[in-house]
Amino acid sequence: MTGTARVHYDPHVDIDWESPWQVDLFAMPPESLSLYGTRCWKALSAEQRRTLALHEAVSMWSTVAYLSAILTGNQLRRAAEEGLNSPASRAALEEVAGGSRTTITFGRLIRATSLPPYRPPVGTATAVKLLSFLPLGAASHAATLLVEETFASTMAGTVADAGVEPHVRQAVKIHDLDCASRFRFARSEVIAAQNKSNRIVRAYNRLLLSILANVILRITISPAVYRSVGLSSTRGLLGSRKNRADARRRNTASVVEFLDSAAMLDGVLTARLWKFTGALPQEENS
Template identity: 70%
Template sequence: MSARSSAVQYDPHVDIDWESPWRSEQFALPQESVTLYGTRVWAKLAGSDQRTLALHEAVSRWSTVAYLSAILTGNQLRRVAEEGLNSSDSRNALDEVSKSSRTTITFGRLVRATDLAPYKPPRGTATAVKLLSFLPLGAASHASMLLVEETFARTMAAAVTDPGIEPHVRQAVRIHRFECDERFEFARSEVLAAQRKSNRISRAYNRLLLAVLANVILRLGVSFEVYRSIGIGPMRGALISRRRRAAIRRRDAAATVAFLDSAGMLDGAVTAALWRLTGVVQSDERQ
């Protein structure tokens, strides 16, 4: 048994009290992560509407991370199929499968507990997202996991210590974070190892692929449809939240992007231009 697989693991089916009622008088998302927080529209909303919007944005985020984690799990199963069952890489891949599955189950069950329908990826992006299933088993594969789960973890991080957060959410985030540090450290080591092992053409291909996917992944967090829950049209909500969304995206992706940059995953003129389109990398940061 590897050191990674011997760590204490949680069970999302029993470590959260799913039988207790959902407490709608509390927030499902840290207020600083709500896309209208700090705007004049937010200040004018009644407390109940603020909580309603936060709930719908939380469900949108949970739906997205559960969906993307399930897709990325397929890459780890491909690794096992290609390398066999007895290699250390295969054992680590299976360990990642179990942990990604717990992420999908945890936040899928959170969505169910709210009695809201999951939010689906916007039209036109679903096909692009499905390309994650065909990622080459290199640096882009592990870097994509960081973009999906590490940025999400930072969005939800404040929920653990915020007494105003709904108890199901607080517990789900707590147990998810329990193993996150180890998983993210492993993903980083895999990115670095893949960079060292690959040739110049392979590195360029992985950089370009990741930059394209980043423009999809980093914009999928919150559906514009959430604004209907408080009587605001999606287009108006998108315009009002534009700056706030960009600020949240930069905040949550900062550590991941800094690592990817240090690993050489942002090198190259085309790659750098694509990353600037995400809004998480400024022009002067790549000079």
């Protein structure tokens, strides 16, 4: 096979959707919340903290499901362009299946909470839709890594945390199992695309990815989540600014290190744009 052989799961049957949502548990580990440890956090009641966790989780799941659905479209294009019997086409279809499972899993998880999904801001949504027209190359595979591997890092520790709602723990567990081989495949595809591209194509993909990174890494949690606990979006954003910055660097560290090793961060303009993301190590942002 082409590196896409993996354990599959069915999000419709491998999670017990019939069991009731346990409202007395957190939807994600408290320490991963954007306000954790801040003055605002200390002022919240236990119930408000669980409410904020639920809304932050739904916002995050909404984003990853939305972006995965769009990126899946690029793999469908690749399958069509490569010819349906080629190894590359079959690998692309495996990625379509994986991206679809991600979208279904977290879409159903949102439905189980009874909250509506969070939508990206209008201007950002328009920019994100450009992912549908992303050229098939290093940038498309790198964007997939940026979305799903960063999300996986954000949810690290969820499965082992008994204080997290069981639906969430199971969803994250099977997502992690499914994505391990997908991440390896996407990384190999980035390297392969880089190796077979000329200097101009590589520069174009680097620039495109750096622009996408500035959009993708800033829409994970909607500012509207803070209204669920009586805070304005502005106050929530200001109160969570340091935590957000720290989390962005921490959760993207593995992806950024890989992209750097694959020469996807090279170039003066590319490096400048990546600094704006806040995902680079602090010494590089100084």
